[in-house]
Amino acid sequence: MLLSRLTERFDLDHPVISAPMGFNGGGRLAAAVSAAGGLGLIGGGYGNEPWLREQIVAAGNQRVGCGFITWSLKQQPQLLEIALESAPAAMFLSFGDPEPFAARIRGAGVPLICQVQTVADARRAIEVGADVVVAQGAEAGGHGQKRATFTLVPEVADLIAVRAPETLLCAAGGVADGRGLAAALVLGADGVVVGTRFWASEEALVHPDVQAAVVAASGDETLRSHVIDIMKGFDVWPERYAMRSLMSAVTDRWHGHEAELRTVVAAEAAHYAEAAARGDARTVGATVGEGIGLIHEIAPAATILRTMISEAEDILRKAPAWIAA
Numbered sequence: 001m002l003l004s005r006l007t008e009r010f011d012l013d014h015p016v017i018s019a020p021m022g023f024n025g026g027g028r029l030a031a032a033v034s035a036a037g038g039l040g041l042i043g044g045g046y047g048n049e050p051w052l053r054e055q056i057v058a059a060g061n062q063r064v065g066c067g068f069i070t071w072s073l074k075q076q077p078q079l080l081e082i083a084l085e086s087a088p089a090a091m092f093l094s095f096g097d098p099e100p101f102a103a104r105i106r107g108a109g110v111p112l113i114c115q116v117q118t119v120a121d122a123r124r125a126i127e128v129g130a131d132v133v134v135a136q137g138a139e140a141g142g143h144g145q146k147r148a149t150f151t152l153v154p155e156v157a158d159l160i161a162v163r164a165p166e167t168l169l170c171a172a173g174g175v176a177d178g179r180g181l182a183a184a185l186v187l188g189a190d191g192v193v194v195g196t197r198f199w200a201s202e203e204a205l206v207h208p209d210v211q212a213a214v215v216a217a218s219g220d221e222t223l224r225s226h227v228i229d230i231m232k233g234f235d236v237w238p239e240r241y242a243m244r245s246l247m248s249a250v251t252d253r254w255h256g257h258e259a260e261l262r263t264v265v266a267a268e269a270a271h272y273a274e275a276a277a278r279g280d281a282r283t284v285g286a287t288v289g290e291g292i293g294l295i296h297e298i299a300p301a302a303t304i305l306r307t308m309i310s311e312a313e314d315i316l317r318k319a320p321a322w323i324a325a
């Protein structure tokens, strides 16, 4: 068993949180991760009220949390109330200033997890009273920025040690097996937030053909771009966040040609939506991170979690032998 301040504070068996993956991480996945001893989060994403209510029901009696895209939540603040009514184990906010929601969440007695991509944003998360700061590196699937996990995590750990030693730290971005988990703990994190590895689980809401394409791909085959957001009608993201996905015919054609894409987007978006509905990964890609090169099978979330823990334990058990007497 790997114990940390995260397992202690959240009463978990394992220091692993499943990322709130918008529309891919529903109640079933969150519940499976929590049932296996981690903390599962529903991916509220941009917000869709019927979908959110459905996923809260799908989580059943498991203690799960919920995450939202912060800038988008400002447009539908009622979604936060729906999530809070379900007595979530935590609320997770990423991509924007958490200040407008922090007091409401903490006032409801719900722990606030803030995912950040820079040290400046980590400072802000501490200021608004985050219980957990998640340092997200550029390897991550989905939206993010440019800092790498390997340097961002220890830099934020140093900041927390000075400014808010009670605040917990998790690492996100590229943690797809026990090596990543062990490394994150060594870098100073209390736990990890894992997206891509759980995206490739049986419980994720993902077309099986798309999962199969990703399992066959290498970590070389992803890129960070604005193209998919434009295609999906989300050309409203603040410029600093771009989305990492599997390379595809769509990104091959349009990455670097975004202005031209915007002039023909209506027709292109219709083709994109059609291809996405039939699970045509070659055309549309998939929202995944560099960790795909470490994923060789789709498995139940509980198996993924158990394997990650036992691999990390093996590594850390051997660590004392690395030091010469």
Ligand SMILES: Cc1cc2nc3c(=O)[nH]c(=O)nc-3n(C[C@H](O)[C@H](O)[C@H](O)COP(=O)(O)O)c2cc1C
Pocket: 019, 020, 021, 022, 023, 024, 043, 044, 045, 046, 067, 068, 069, 093, 094, 095, 115, 136, 139, 140, 141, 142, 143, 172, 173, 174, 175, 176, 193, 194, 195, 196, 197, 199, 287, 288, 289, 290, 291
């Ligand atoms: C399919 C997918 C969807 C995501 N959607 C969201 C989201 O809606 N909100 C959010 O805060 N983070 C989202 N993320 C990013 C995660 O919070 C997390 O930072 C990331 O998955 C960690 O890196 P990894 O994918 O290498 O494990 C998403 C990630 C993936 C893979």
